[in-house]
Amino acid sequence: MNEHFKDIIGSIGKGDTSLVEKFFRQPGGRKYLENITLILINALPHHYEEKEEMYLGFVEVLDHMEQRIRQKEGQEILEDVFRDS
Numbered sequence: 001m002n003e004h005f006k007d008i009i010g011s012i013g014k015g016d017t018s019l020v021e022k023f024f025r026q027p028g029g030r031k032y033l034e035n036i037t038l039i040l041i042n043a044l045p046h047h048y049e050e051k052e053e054m055y056l057g058f059v060e061v062l063d064h065m066e067q068r069i070r071q072k073e074g075q076e077i078l079e080d081v082f083r084d085s
Helices: 003-013 021-025 029-042 048-084
Strands: none
Touching: 021 029, 021 048, 029 048
C-alpha cells in the first residue's frame, strides 16, 4: 500500500481527519470516498449483511466528519466577519 494512504489511514485511526478533509472540499470528493470504501468492503470475504452494515457505518462516520468540517468552516467565516467589523 502507498505510504501516503498508510499515513491517512493511521491519522484517521487516531482521530485526526485533517488529511481527509480536502476530499470534502472537492466536487464529488465525498462520493469518491464512499465509492472507494464500497469497493474495498465488497472485496472482503464476509456475508452481504455484514458488508452492508460496515458500509452504512462508514457512511455514518463520513456524515459526522462532514458535519464537523462544515461547522469548522462556519466558525472560520464568523471569526472573519467579527474580526473585520
